Amino acid sequence: MQIFKNIKLLIAILSISTLVASNAKSTEECFEGTSRAIFKFNMAFDDIILEPIAKGYNKLPSTIRTGTSNFTSNIGTLLSIPNNVLQGNFKQLGHSVGSFAINSTVGILGFLNPAEKIGLKPNKEDVGQTLGSYGIGPGCYFVLPILGPTTARDTFGLLADTFVDPFAHVTIREKELFNSSGNALDYYSIKGATAVDFRADNDKNFESLEKNSIDLYSSLKSIYLQDRENKIKNSIEDQDEWGNLDN
Amino acid sequence: MIKIVAYLVSLFFILQSSLFAYSSNPKDFVNELVSEAINKLSDKNLTKEEKAVFIEKVALENVDIKALSLYTLGELRKSSSKDDISNYQLSFEKYFLKSLTSRLSDYSSSEFIIMGEDKKSATYTIVNSMVKPSDGPEIKIDWRIYTKNPDKPLIRDLIVEGLSLARTQKEEFASILNSNNNDLKILIIKLEEFVKN
Numbered sequence: 527m528q529i530f531k532n533i534k535l536l537i538a539i540l541s542i543s544t545l546v547a548s549n550a551k552s553t554e555e556c557f558e559g560t561s562r563a564i565f566k567f568n569m570a571f572d573d574i575i576l577e578p579i580a581k582g583y584n585k586l587p588s589t590i591r592t593g594t595s596n597f598t599s600n601i602g603t604l605l606s607i608p609n610n611v612l613q614g615n616f617k618q619l620g621h622s623v624g625s626f627a628i629n630s631t632v633g634i635l636g637f638l639n640p641a642e643k644i645g646l647k648p649n650k651e652d653v654g655q656t657l658g659s660y661g662i663g664p665g666c667y668f669v670l671p672i673l674g675p676t677t678a679r680d681t682f683g684l685l686a687d688t689f690v691d692p693f694a695h696v697t698i699r700e701k702e703l704f705n706s707s708g709n710a711l712d713y714y715s716i717k718g719a720t721a722v723d724f725r726a727d728n729d730k731n732f733e734s735l736e737k738n739s740i741d742l743y744s745s746l747k748s749i750y751l752q753d754r755e756n757k758i759k760n761s762i763e764d765q766d767e768w769g770n771l772d773n
Numbered sequence: 774m775i776k777i778v779a780y781l782v783s784l785f786f787i788l789q790s791s792l793f794a795y796s797s798n799p800k801d802f803v804n805e806l807v808s809e810a811i812n813k814l815s816d817k818n819l820t821k822e823e824k825a826v827f828i829e830k831v832a833l834e835n836v837d838i839k840a841l842s843l844y845t846l847g848e849l850r851k852s853s854s855k856d857d858i859s860n861y862q863l864s865f866e867k868y869f870l871k872s873l874t875s876r877l878s879d880y881s882s883s884e885f886i887i888m889g890e891d892k893k894s895a896t897y898t899i900v901n902s903m904v905k906p907s908d909g910p911e912i913k914i915d916w917r918i919y920t921k922n923p924d925k926p927l928i929r930d931l932i933v934e935g936l937s938l939a940r941t942q943k944e945e946f947a948s949i950l951n952s953n954n955n956d957l958k959i960l961i962i963k964l965e966e967f968v969k970n
Binding site: 727734737738739740741743744745747748749752753756761768771 | 840843844872875876897909910917929930935936937940941944945946947948949963964967
């Protein structure tokens, strides 16, 4: 059974690697028709499930929302630590380790964020960003059910994240770390809470985008790709694409 | 009597134009424009329609809508006919104003701070700013200011947390054009439909 699981994973990794390699320099669509159909499904899922939960979440007292956001963000920092090492970004590694250590202890399991007050601001890093920092292009773009916009590189990164992330080892693989362990439900609950927190935080932005887009699918694609570019560069440097457009 | 009326009318127009004449220095230009916009949009005595009129007037005066329309068209602007481009620009302006009004009319008060500026070239300056909404985290906004005419700076793009609104618009239009054989008329129809709805 384990062999079958490994073969499936290998096939998935090889397929995605092929997509990345063949589209290393462009962000073309892999299968736009299918992606648009999945996007429609995701929008319906959002309307029926995610949006109502996010709206309800936004009605909670701000201390609860901030606490939840801090808690999920602190656990998310664990994934940044190995990725900072892989990227050789030791300044950011210091921020991630320091922030996680301080927030998990002084910050009461991460519900508070005292690390920020002393100037520790860790960037969120994942395997997709690490691969991007190695010069690997995004590959083609597509939409995953529930998870939303992605590229071949980022999907490979998403799978690889579960092997690199210490939190995934403790939960999904039930390994012990500092005498504590969890299960897959813990992992997916935290991922779910992170998604709800993100959706709630951007509720007005989503509404405005939905209302003002002629082609929402393309707007979200553009936003996703710009955001990933910025995260890989760890900067929001202005892209001068205006050239000599003079009146 | 005619003289008094003429005087009052000219005074009205002078006041109106001075109301929208901002500084020519890009940093001060953005600061003055946004400060005035915050005051107007958070004024509870103004109706939604009055706010919409204000937004449109400020946008027409201070945003380079013509250049923005050409930028969002991408390479197609070079191969399209003059008539098509001019029809597109008319539709784009209506679309842009409606979209902007819709985005800003439900505005709730925020604190606005200019962080600095970066002169990229003789024609471009990026003004860095920070918005602190009353009910959310800080938002970093960079303003791409076109300074070809140093006396009249114009806004060409807003980069919100690294996301260029002009680029997003351009890529949205590119997708519509790609799936419609690069037919500009189809894009114009879609813009007109948006304005009507």
